[in-house]
Amino acid sequence: MTKPQVALGMEQWCWPPAFDEGRLPSPDQPYWFPRRETMDPQQRNEAVLQRIREVMGYAYERAPFYRDKWMPASQEACPPFGDYLCVGPEEVARLHGTSGTTGRPTAFAISRQDWRSIAEAQARVMWGMGVRPGDTVFIGAVFSLYMGSWGALAGAERLCTTAFPFGAGVAGQTARAVNWLAQMRPDAFYGTPSYALRISEVAQEMGTDPRDFGLRIMFFSGEPGASIPAVRRQIELAYGAEVFDCGSMAEMTPWMNLGETSGHGGMLCWQDIIYTEVVDPTTHRLVPFGGEGTPVYTHLERTSQPMIRLLSGDLTSWESGPSACGRTYPVLPRGIYGRIDDMFIVRGENIYPSAIDEVVASLAAYGGEHRIIISRTDAMDALAVQVEYGRAVAGDEQAIAAFGATAEKALQTVLGVRAKVVPVPPRTFERTDFKARRVIDERDLFRSLVDVT
Amino acid sequence: MTKPQVALGMEQWCWPPAFDEGRLPSPDQPYWFPRRETMDPQQRNEAVLQRIREVMGYAYERAPFYRDKWMPASQEACPPFGDYLCVGPEEVARLHGTSGTTGRPTAFAISRQDWRSIAEAQARVMWGMGVRPGDTVFIGAVFSLYMGSWGALAGAERLCTTAFPFGAGVAGQTARAVNWLAQMRPDAFYGTPSYALRISEVAQEMGTDPRDFGLRIMFFSGEPGASIPAVRRQIELAYGAEVFDCGSMAEMTPWMNLGETSGHGGMLCWQDIIYTEVVDPTTHRLVPFGGEGTPVYTHLERTSQPMIRLLSGDLTSWESGPSACGRTYPVLPRGIYGRIDDMFIVRGENIYPSAIDEVVASLAAYGGEHRIIISRTDAMDALAVQVEYGRAVAGDEQAIAAFGATAEKALQTVLGVRAKVVPVPPRTFERTDFKARRVIDERDLFRSLVDVT
Numbered sequence: 004m005t006k007p008q009v010a011l012g013m014e015q016w017c018w019p020p021a022f023d024e025g026r027l028p029s030p031d032q033p034y035w036f037p038r039r040e041t042m043d044p045q046q047r048n049e050a051v052l053q054r055i056r057e058v059m060g061y062a063y064e065r066a067p068f069y070r071d072k073w074m075p076a077s078q079e080a081c082p083p084f085g086d087y088l089c090v091g092p093e094e095v096a097r098l099h100g101t102s103g104t105t106g107r108p109t110a111f112a113i114s115r116q117d118w119r120s121i122a123e124a125q126a127r128v129m130w131g132m133g134v135r136p137g138d139t140v141f142i143g144a145v146f147s148l149y150m151g152s153w154g155a156l157a158g159a160e161r162l163c164t165t166a167f168p169f170g171a172g173v174a175g176q177t178a179r180a181v182n183w184l185a186q187m188r189p190d191a192f193y194g195t196p197s198y199a200l201r202i203s204e205v206a207q208e209m210g211t212d213p214r215d216f217g218l219r220i221m222f223f224s225g226e227p228g229a230s231i232p233a234v235r236r237q238i239e240l241a242y243g244a245e246v247f248d249c250g251s252m253a254e255m256t257p258w259m260n261l262g263e264t265s266g267h268g269g270m271l272c273w274q275d276i277i278y279t280e281v282v283d284p285t286t287h288r289l290v291p292f293g294g295e296g297t298p299v300y301t302h303l304e305r306t307s308q309p310m311i312r313l314l315s316g317d318l319t320s321w322e323s324g325p326s327a328c329g330r331t332y333p334v335l336p337r338g339i340y341g342r343i344d345d346m347f348i349v350r351g352e353n354i355y356p357s358a359i360d361e362v363v364a365s366l367a368a369y370g371g372e373h374r375i376i377i378s379r380t381d382a383m384d385a386l387a388v389q390v391e392y393g394r395a396v397a398g399d400e401q402a403i404a405a406f407g408a409t410a411e412k413a414l415q416t417v418l419g420v421r422a423k424v425v426p427v428p429p430r431t432f433e434r435t436d437f438k439a440r441r442v443i444d445e446r447d448l449f450r451s452l453v454d455v456t
Numbered sequence: 457m458t459k460p461q462v463a464l465g466m467e468q469w470c471w472p473p474a475f476d477e478g479r480l481p482s483p484d485q486p487y488w489f490p491r492r493e494t495m496d497p498q499q500r501n502e503a504v505l506q507r508i509r510e511v512m513g514y515a516y517e518r519a520p521f522y523r524d525k526w527m528p529a530s531q532e533a534c535p536p537f538g539d540y541l542c543v544g545p546e547e548v549a550r551l552h553g554t555s556g557t558t559g560r561p562t563a564f565a566i567s568r569q570d571w572r573s574i575a576e577a578q579a580r581v582m583w584g585m586g587v588r589p590g591d592t593v594f595i596g597a598v599f600s601l602y603m604g605s606w607g608a609l610a611g612a613e614r615l616c617t618t619a620f621p622f623g624a625g626v627a628g629q630t631a632r633a634v635n636w637l638a639q640m641r642p643d644a645f646y647g648t649p650s651y652a653l654r655i656s657e658v659a660q661e662m663g664t665d666p667r668d669f670g671l672r673i674m675f676f677s678g679e680p681g682a683s684i685p686a687v688r689r690q691i692e693l694a695y696g697a698e699v700f701d702c703g704s705m706a707e708m709t710p711w712m713n714l715g716e717t718s719g720h721g722g723m724l725c726w727q728d729i730i731y732t733e734v735v736d737p738t739t740h741r742l743v744p745f746g747g748e749g750t751p752v753y754t755h756l757e758r759t760s761q762p763m764i765r766l767l768s769g770d771l772t773s774w775e776s777g778p779s780a781c782g783r784t785y786p787v788l789p790r791g792i793y794g795r796i797d798d799m800f801i802v803r804g805e806n807i808y809p810s811a812i813d814e815v816v817a818s819l820a821a822y823g824g825e826h827r828i829i830i831s832r833t834d835a836m837d838a839l840a841v842q843v844e845y846g847r848a849v850a851g852d853e854q855a856i857a858a859f860g861a862t863a864e865k866a867l868q869t870v871l872g873v874r875a876k877v878v879p880v881p882p883r884t885f886e887r888t889d890f891k892a893r894r895v896i897d898e899r900d901l902f903r904s905l906v907d908v909t
Contacts, residue, residue: 020757022576035580065542089518093590098620123475127488137546146599147623167551170600173625304473
């Protein structure tokens with residue numbers, strides 16, 4: 004089939020194309036393919052002509068488009084990685100890093116073999132969610148330093164799905180996401196819960212029902228939302244899809260080492276990928292199953308920057324498993340529900356923002372966003388929650404007041420302290436393409452004023 | 457080394473990890489690794505313990521960080537693809553698409569094998585620029601529908617470089633780009649010329665000299681800039697790096713089929729990757745070497761959506777080659793310098809925006825941006841160019857007036873018609889993370905007013 008070209012000595016020249024992906028010219032070699040690049044152009048043109056015939060024959064054979072169009076054929080149409088790097092710099096395939104804006108950011112260096120192992124692990128967990136070869140996976144999260152999107156992509160590729168790396172974060176992109184989801188009808192979606200809810204709002208404003216996207220599976224990381232029952236229910240109702248939570252930390256990529264399966268009931272600790280221990284945040288001693296603590300992670304498959312007993316600072320509780328899917332891993336029934344340093348204390352009660360998220364998101368008339376404001380007057384802490392009411396009650400002052408009263412009562416029950424609820428109109432607060440930030444602690448301001456005076 | 461785990465029947469469990477990347481469970485199989493996922497947890501813990509020892513030994517052996525830290529070890533730390541798809545949908549590895557906001561966008565479906573071929577081709581052209589295994593390649597372009605960033609990444613991976621897929625387009629990202637470039641000192645940069653100039657401006661505002669990034673190679677696509685001599689010179693001066701232009705069209709990915717080499721002198725048509733013909737825009741007949749026309753492309757390595765004689769609508773002129781690097785491909789000495797439909801006519805003269813870009817960018821006191829305004833008064837076309845002057849002349853009215861006069865004279869010479877130049881202060885115009893849009897044609901408005909009345 005490719006005899007004439009072989010006779011010309013053209014390297015790896017055949018149809019359909021096939022390459023030795025391991026091959027590299029030596030560094031002092033100026034040409035990738037010396038023969039193909041420096042040969043007599045007339046000879047090459049002859050080979051190219053034959054190739055064009057092969058391509059045309061191939062296209063004609065397989066594509067109705069070309070059978071219709073034939074002819075005319077013209078168409079419109081040390082530094083820098085730190086000393087915990089365990090491989091040579093030349094083995095580093097990918098650079099990512101923390102996305103903080105203050106201080107020197109941390110760089111993650113991932114070797115070629117590690118990247119393959121990461122893909123293997125992510126694919127494996129996605130398989131557990133029911134993602135299958137041939138599915139289309141829409142990735143609606145920013146591709147930059149953030150590891151979430153890249154890890155989902157690596158898994159989607161290894162799983163032989165069709166990856167649709169759409170991204171997020173660019174002006175105007177959410178409306179385009181709605182159009183593409185409606186046009187391509189992917190099988191699975193990955194992003195943050197906040198962004199899924201934003202897409203759903205924008206779709207509805209555009210007159211599109213997100214259920215018409217036909218999504219079967221939606222998997223999330225980056226923030227606790229997908230393990231907060233009321234938030235999960237919101238997403239399930241909006242899209243009519245099955246929701247999965249997953250994710251540990253960027254440093255621990257393959258971050259899907261915590262990952263929910265079709266058995267649901269919580270995220271599993273996939274212990275043969277990364278070993279997870281839940282420990283007491285103060286003593287760092289192992290917490291028995293049934294207890295609450297912070298996860299500590301150990302890489303089992305990383306050769307470039309293996310993390311050994313990395314203390315996460317996140318908060319979870321764990322059970323022994325097995326899960327309903329039959330896997331015998333430990334289970335985090337409520338997922339990761341906060342960070343230790345997210346916790347604030349109001350009049351002696353420990354409060355996690357996710358507890359407030361859960362309460363307000365479960366209210367029928369909830370409008371989709373809220374803000375938590377902690378202040379201090381006369382040395383007394385005060386907690387206020389500004390909650391958007393939904394369009395259904397907009398204009399009905401009695402219903403709005405009832406919404407506020409219901410929210411206050413529910414918060415008092417769950418938190419153990421009074422929270423003043425201020426109902427505000429729908430779309431009062433900015434939506435995010437990434438992770439929600441809802442807590443405003445005005446006591447810090449108060450403290451700094453005290454310090455100054 | 458891995459005997460105990462093998463005895464436990466744990467699939468592909470060894471250290472360092474190695475996987476059969478071709479393996480897939482059958483679709484009805486609920487587990488990726490049935491044994492590892494459903495085995496007795498105690499047995500698995502034993503295997504995991506041994507693995508942890510291997511990992512710890514490995515890390516201890518290789519990483520000073522761990523030798524220092526040891527112990528305690530805890531740390532902080534059809535639709536949809538159209539009928540020109542030539543493979544089954546299950547073979548599609550990647551979905552991308554046009555980024556237009558009006559009308560139904562076009563989806564690109566790229567097969568697994570094609571993606572590998574694309575990577576091979578892009579790597580090969582990057583090799584021709586002097587990129588080598590072990591180099592770090594910073595990709596400063598948005599990762600979304602736009603193919604440029606993805607193609608650069610695929611090539612960087614195949615070439616066994618360290619890929620740093622930083623992205624662009626998100627608020628606040630340019631300042632972070634400056635910090636990361638200064639911190640990681642990559643060897644090569646990919647993006648649009650407009651964005652490289654923007655990064656350089658932001659760096660200078662932050663007190664950082666872009667020359668300190670230590671970039672050796674900068675390669676560009678997405679707009680004509682890198683082939684406009686004055687723009688190229690601006691970039692070279694700002695960064696002290698060697699500049700390369702490349703790129704045809706997203707549809708033609710591997711879009712580096714037009715790509716400059718270390719021989720410079722223009723972009724080469726890498727004819728054994730994609731076959732390029734330059735044709736007359738009207739008759740579509742081949743233009744002889746030395747002539748001007750529009751490129752027509754034919755894929756030689758695509759099995760999923762091969763394009764056969766795709767008319768680009770771009771504008772170029774070509775020569776026979778060989779180039780100074782010894783490759784015997786045709787050469788586009790001035791690159792792609794516009795699109796046919798970018799051309800506008802003012803008082804009978806055909807004008808391409810890139811000609812104006814070239815003139816103003818070559819002025820010593822140019823401030824970095826400009827806008828081209830075409831208007832009509834009394835049925836007479838008028839051309840005005842608002843040009844930023846640089847900080848060096850700011851406040852010096854005489855120098856600013858001289859700058860305007862020089863610009864007017866240079867434009868008149870090159871364009872053959874008078875253009876009124878309006879000098880404006882530095883940073884008057886918005887910068888872009890993507891492609892520059894500088895032409896404002898007010899005659900359209902005039903026309904529509906005429907239509908209405």
